[in-house]
Amino acid sequence: QVQLVESGGGLVQPGESLRLSCTVSGGVFSMNAMGWYRQAPGKQRELVATIRNDGNTNYEDSVKGRFTVSRDKPKNTVYLQMNNLKPEDTAVYFCNADLLVLSPPPPRRADYWGQGTQVTVSS
Secondary structure, three states, rough: OOOOEEEOEEEEEEOOEEEEEEEEEEEEEEEEEEEEEEEOOOOOOOOEEEEEOOOEEEEEEHHOEEEEEEEEHOEEEEEEOOOOOOOOOEEEEEEEEEEEEEEEOOEEEEEEEEEEEEEEOOO
8 A cells, every 4th residue: 555654843933944755655656746735724735846747846825945856766765855844734644655556557647645743933
């Protein structure tokens, strides 16, 4: 069974950095895209950044120039490097994987989510 495990959240001060990691395990699959979303209290979940299988990336406007999404294909891991963090970045961050799952059968395209990791930016 495919699972996503996230790590790297925490409490930091404004201007500091954090790196989130998300590793996909279980089954046999190919990755169409992976991304990071976040949800602040009382707000809807929003896209932060995505990286496609071809390496193309996409960022939400407020994080452009501060956040970088990258991946390690052999490790089935995606990262979110967050620099110059601001209080408004405070949220639970969720990893998302858009996969073509080959095993266990039948082959299918499916969307998976991690459990979420808290990022708090506060002085």
